[in-house]
Amino acid sequence: MTAPLFVMSWSGGKDSCLALWRTLQSGARPLALLSMLDETGARSRSHGISPEVLQAQVEALAIPLVTGSATWGEYEAVFVAQLQALKAQGAEMAVFGDIDLQPHRDWEEKVCAAAGLQAVLPLWQEQRLDLVREFVDAGFVATIVVIRNDLMAADYLGQVLDHALIARMQSEGIDPCGEGGEFHTLVTAGPLFAQALPLREKARHQHDKYSMLEFELSDSI
Numbered sequence: 001m002t003a004p005l006f007v008m009s010w011s012g013g014k015d016s017c018l019a020l021w022r023t024l025q026s027g028a029r030p031l032a033l034l035s036m037l038d039e040t041g042a043r044s045r046s047h048g049i050s051p052e053v054l055q056a057q058v059e060a061l062a063i064p065l066v067t068g069s070a071t072w073g074e075y076e077a078v079f080v081a082q083l084q085a086l087k088a089q090g091a092e093m094a095v096f097g098d099i100d101l102q103p104h105r106d107w108e109e110k111v112c113a114a115a116g117l118q119a120v121l122p123l124w125q126e127q128r129l130d131l132v133r134e135f136v137d138a139g140f141v142a143t144i145v146v147i148r149n150d151l152m153a154a155d156y157l158g159q160v161l162d163h164a165l166i167a168r169m170q171s172e173g174i175d176p177c178g179e180g181g182e183f184h185t186l187v188t189a190g191p192l193f194a195q196a197l198p199l200r201e202k203a204r205h206q207h208d209k210y211s212m213l214e215f216e217l218s219d220s221i
Contacts, residue, residue, distance in 0.1 A: 005031045006093040006120065007086045009108075010065075012049045012057055013185040014142045014161065015097030015123060015177065018135045020061075021192060022122040023095050031091045032066045033058055034082055041069045047184045048146055048212045053199065056217060060193040076111060083115035093118045099179060100125055128177040129166070136162055140190030144183050145213045149206075151182045157204070157211050161185060186215065 008020050010033035024030065035054055036045045043050060051067065058065040066086065070078040083094055094117045098104040105121060112119040123131055135142070142161045147154070152174060159165055169176045178184060189196035202216040 003027045003029045004092045005029050005090045006095050007031050007066075007083065007091045007117075008033045008063075009094060009096045010035045010054075011047050011097070011184070012044060012054055012187060013047055013097075014132070014135050014140065014187060015099065017097075017140060017142070017187045017190070017192070018131060018138075019095055019097035019122045021138065021140075021190075023120065024192070026122075028093065028095075030063045031089060032064045032086055033061070034066050034068070034079075034086070034094075036075065036079060037067050037069045039069060039071045039074075041067075045075070046146075047186065048205075048214070049186060050214070050216070052217055053186070053197070053215055056197045056199075057187070057193075060195055060197060062194060076107075080111050080114045083111060083117055087115050087117055091117060093120045095120045095122065097121075097123060099123050099128060099131065099177060101179065128175060128179060129170075132161070132166055132176045133163070136166070138191060140187055140192075141196070142185040142187045143213070143215075145186045145215070146184040147211050148182055148209050149211055150209055151180070154211065156183065158201070158213050 006028045010016050068078040068082045094112050096108050109119045144156050144159050147157050166176045198218040199215040200218045202214045205212045
């Protein structure tokens with residue numbers, strides 16, 4: 001039996017990376033990573049990652065990248081259209097990194113149904129702390145690139161996720177998976193990556209309640 005082809009909903013962060021890791025271990029084959037950008041095409045939604053850094057990720061992963069660009073109001077229609085195009089190329093499943101937020105799963109099943117794909121959530125209903133520890137223990141490296149200022153101290157921005165940082169989060173009442181919107185991460189190395197991403201810090205930004213760390217390729221000049 002041929003292993004099923006899947007598309008990975010890719011944020012560039014730890015949860016989508018762990019879901020990709022598990023799906024590949026199950027024997028399924030990746031067709032593409034699907035990332036959604038803002039309406040300008042300059043940054044990914046939520047995580048604020050540039051297309052250049054996303055491209056560096058997928059080159060290290062050796063999986064093609066597909067992007068959609070949309071306002072929040074257009075997001076669903078563009079996402080469904082991308083899924084439909086990938087189904088036409090042979091995708092059977094769409095994989096998501098959500099853990100236990102039911103409205104997210106409801107939406108994912110809705111858009112997959114519209115595209116004729118099966119929604120797969122490999123991390124669903126597992127303990128958040130166990131998942132983030134599994135991610136670190138597997139050898140993945142992720143940097144915190146977005147924090148919500150009213151929920152986390154400023155010095156979390158730019159830190160690499162490890163067991164000591166997880167322990168600090170626990171002691172401060174912070175969800176170590178960031179499922180309350182506390183933070184987002186960028187994965188830069190690990191067992192799926194042919195090489196670590198050659199990144200350097202470019203700038204730090206403030207937007208509403210959030211602080212964001214922007215990376216660029218270290219050889220981009």
